Amino acid sequence: MYKKNDSLSKYSKFKQSALPNHHPVRICILGGGLGGLYTALELEKFTQVTKPNSEVFLVGKREHFLLTPLLYEVVT
Secondary structure: OOOOOOOHHHHOOOOOOOOOOOOOOEEEEEOOOHHHHHHHHHHHHHHHHHOOOOEEEEEOOOOOOOOHHHHHHHHO
């Protein structure tokens, strides 16, 4: 899904949060569509660098993700 050169290095300019590490940050994203999914993935990578104790939750109606423009590739 991500390119090989897409690493956590682009987030290295952000420093660790001033909050103590024993207080985890919890981020909840409502909507598991295309925008919500990619937001959750990017936030997960970002928080690994800036706040390792954090958690990212994605809440959606379905327990799966379906990208319909690529369905024709599955059929052929």
